[in-house]
Amino acid sequence: MSDDCIFCKIVKGDIPSKKVYEDEDVVVFNDIRPIAPVHFMIVPRLHVAGLNDCDAAHQSLLGKMLLLAPKLAAEQGLQGFRTMINTGREGGQEVFHLHVHVFGGGSTLPKT
Ligand code: 5GP
Numbered sequence: 001m002s003d004d005c006i007f008c009k010i011v012k013g014d015i016p017s018k019k020v021y022e023d024e025d026v027v028v029f030n031d032i033r034p035i036a037p038v039h040f041m042i043v044p045r046l047h048v049a050g051l052n053d054c055d056a057a058h059q060s061l062l063g064k065m066l067l068l069a070p071k072l073a074a075e076q077g078l079q080g081f082r083t084m085i086n087t088g089r090e091g092g093q094e095v096f097h098l099h100v101h102v103f104g105g106g107s108t109l110p111k112t
Pocket residue numbers: 006015017018029030031032033034085086092093094095096
């Protein structure tokens with residue numbers, strides 16, 4: 001838990017979100033600024049800033065997050081989807097609490 005982290009506050013329930021799924025390891029909620037008809041983020045309860053801060057200790061958590069993506073995407077009605085993990089400011093990361101974006105729906109997504 002990091003005091004000034006918006007995703008920690010969402011995980012704790014201090015800031016509301018539209019939850020898609022939660023369990024003992026992750027909370028999954030819709031992105032407030034969706035870039036596709038379906039757009040949610042898989043967020044670990046554990047505060048880790050991003051992929052640059054992960055090591056072998058996070059291996060099973062990372063695997064779990066990725067395996068959840070197709071399951072939850074299917075539940076949201078997506079047959080195909082895109083995953084995105086922005087890492088560091090140069091990688092477009094805005095919220096420094098690890099998260100996997102999952103989005104899709106509507107017309108075919110552009111390649112970039
Ligand atoms: P990043 O650029 O760090 O990969 O993505 C952060 C994402 O978090 C953005 O797509 C942004 O729309 C989303 N976001 C930022 N603040 C909030 C919030 O308070 N609630 C929700 N649901 N999403 C947020």
